[in-house]
Amino acid sequence: GAVVSQHPSRVICKSGTSVKIECRSLDFQATTMFWYRQFPKQSLMLMATSNEGSKATYEQGVEKDKFLINHASLTLSTLTVTSAHPEDSSFYICSASPGFLRYGYTFGSGTRLTVV
């Protein structure tokens, strides 16, 4: 149980285009999901907190107009990288919890984005 599915696992796109990444909780409902970004050989940095039915909360320095987050249902959050640039190339990972005290957090398998 407590599976988070993330798609796609790998995507290559051209500069200026947009890319959508999906994060689904398969066997539980998630009112909150977290989106992280990981640069090569570095740690994970929180980008934003996705809240079902309301606006996402972005961390300082994260452009909300570039990284659009939609959490339209209790099992799906999407991150859209708009007008992608090469510097947006990174590893993006989502996370959710089916019940923090019992399960902690579950992570998706991540999405490797390469902007060319």
Add this chain to the structure above:
Amino acid sequence: AQSVTQPDIHITVSEGASLELRCNYSYGATPYLFWYVQSPGQGLQLLLKYFSGDTLVQGIKGFEAEFKRSQSSFNLRKPSVHWSDAAEYFCAARGSQGNLIFGKGTKLSVKP
């Protein structure tokens, strides 16, 4: 601000040897602490977590960690390392917003 520190960037151990990965946290109240493992290009797998109670926590794959409040530490240990344990290990603490705050990670290499 809350922070998690992993002092060792890269550790190499021989297969069969014991392992200890260090983690220190900065947080006033009782922290929620985690250890995750990440293989290249993959997501994160939870090894173990500490919320309260017994300060020695058992996890998967033979790992354990000990919470020491006096030292603000949550070090990860394994008595005998296997080649398949080579990966990146992240210590994390729950932040005030419910997110995780990660250390910079420790890369573990295992010598045959």
